[in-house]
Amino acid sequence: MVARCVRGTDFDYGRLRVNLQRAPLRGFSADELLLRCVRSGDLIVEKSGGGDQQPVGRVVLFEGDEPAVPTNFAGRLRPGPGIDSRYMCYVMASLYFDGRTVAAVKRTTGIQNLDLDALMDNLVRIPPEEGQEKVAAFLDAASAHIDSLADLKRRLIALLKRRLSGATRSAALTQGWPIAPLRRLAQVIDCKHRTPQYVVDGLPVVSPGDVQPGRLDLARCHRFVGEDDFADLTEGPRRPMRGDIVYSRNASIGIAALVDTDDRFSMGQDVCLIRTADHDSRWLTLMLNTLGVEQLQEMKIGSTFDRVNIRQLLDLQIPAPPREVQEAEAARLDELGRQAAKVIAKLTQQLALLQERRQALITAAVTGQLDIPGVAA
Numbered sequence: 001m002v003a004r005c006v007r008g009t010d011f012d013y014g015r016l017r018v019n020l021q022r023a024p025l026r027g028f029s030a031d032e033l034l035l036r037c038v039r040s041g042d043l044i045v046e047k048s049g050g051g052d053q054q055p056v057g058r059v060v061l062f063e064g065d066e067p068a069v070p071t072n073f074a075g076r077l078r079p080g081p082g083i084d085s086r087y088m089c090y091v092m093a094s095l096y097f098d099g100r101t102v103a104a105v106k107r108t109t110g111i112q113n114l115d116l117d118a119l120m121d122n123l124v125r126i127p128p129e130e131g132q133e134k135v136a137a138f139l140d141a142a143s144a145h146i147d148s149l150a151d152l153k154r155r156l157i158a159l160l161k162r163r164l165s166g167a168t169r170s171a172a173l174t175q176g177w178p179i180a181p182l183r184r185l186a187q188v189i190d191c192k193h194r195t196p197q198y199v200v201d202g203l204p205v206v207s208p209g210d211v212q213p214g215r216l217d218l219a220r221c222h223r224f225v226g227e228d229d230f231a232d233l234t235e236g237p238r239r240p241m242r243g244d245i246v247y248s249r250n251a252s253i254g255i256a257a258l259v260d261t262d263d264r265f266s267m268g269q270d271v272c273l274i275r276t277a278d279h280d281s282r283w284l285t286l287m288l289n290t291l292g293v294e295q296l297q298e299m300k301i302g303s304t305f306d307r308v309n310i311r312q313l314l315d316l317q318i319p320a321p322p323r324e325v326q327e328a329e330a331a332r333l334d335e336l337g338r339q340a341a342k343v344i345a346k347l348t349q350q351l352a353l354l355q356e357r358r359q360a361l362i363t364a365a366v367t368g369q370l371d372i373p374g375v376a377a
Helices: 030-036 085-097 116-120 129-173 227-233 281-300 310-315 323-366
Strands: 002-006 025-027 043-046 059-061 068-070 074-077 105-108 111-114 179-181 187-190 203-206 223-225 245-248 256-258 271-275 317-319
Touching: 030 068, 043 085, 059 085, 068 074, 085 129, 085 323, 129 281, 129 323, 187 310, 203 227, 223 227, 245 281, 256 281, 281 317, 281 323
Parallel strands: 002 068
Antiparallel strands: 002 025, 043 059, 043 074, 105 111, 179 317, 187 271, 203 223, 245 256, 245 271
C-alpha cells in the first residue's frame, strides 16, 4: 500500500505542523501501516539526527486525512483522552525551547538519539480540556501574527537582494561594454586536491561552505592545518594574496569572495583562486556572483554535474569595461551593498527577536505564567 513518508524536511518548525507537499510516496505493508500510520491529531517527534546547532527532538502536529508514515528517524505520539493535540504540541515545543528535550538526547558515534522514555518522564501542566483549547487558540493566533510579521521582513530582505542584484546587472549590461571569457581577464589557480591532516588550532583552510558572496570572512572557517601542511597547500602560486578572489567550485554554491586580508590561509578541495593584474578584483567578484551564477544555472538545466570544473569557470562570459570604469562601478556597488547589508542585518536581528518572542509566549502560556482569559492560573 502507498502512503506519504514524513521526513525531517517535511517538518514545518515555524508553524509546528507537518507539510506534506514534498513528502514522497512510498510503499508500506499492511502491518507497517497499522503500526506506524499517523492520523489527524497525532504528533511526530524527530528521534534521530539533528546537528551541532540543531539538537534532535523537535515535534510537529499532523493534520489531514492523507495516509502518512513517519520515517524511521521519527516517531508517532498519540495524545490520550482529554488531551488537546494542539496544546500538547505546544507543550512539547516548550520542552525543546527550555532544554529539557536536549537533556534526554544521547550521542552515539556522533549521531543524536532521543531517549523518548526520558523525555516523557518530564512533568508538564495539563489544565482541563477546555483550558487546553483556549491556550492553543491563543497561541495559534499569536503565532499567526508573529508569522505575518516575520514573512514581511523576509520579503523585504528578498526585495533588497533582488534590487542589489538588479543594480549589478544594470551596471554590467546597459552600457554595451565588451564581454570576454574569464580566461582572458584572470588566472585561475586550482587547489592542491589532497586532504591534509587537520588540527584543532592552526591556520585556516577555506572550504566551499566558508565562501559567501562579497568579502572572505576567515571566521567562518572550521578546519585548520599546521605549518607543514600549510606550506604544501600554498606551494607556488597557491598562496592567497590580498586582491585575489576565492571561488567555491561546488555547483550548489558557485560563488566568489574577495580577499581583503593579509592573514594566512589555504584553499580546501573544490576551492580555487582567481588572480588578475589588469582588471579590478571587486568588479570581477561582483560579476561572478551575478552574471556568473546565472550562466552556471543555465548550464545545470538538464545536466547532473555537481561542481564547476575549471574549464567551465574559465569560459564564463564577463563584461570588461576599461579598468577605471570597473573601479568606479565597483566602488558604487560596494556602497550600495554596504547600505543594503546594514538594513538586512537589522531585519535579520528582528526575525531572531520575533522567534524568541514566539518561544517565550509558548513557554509562558503552557506553564501558566501568562494570564489567558478563561484559563485557570
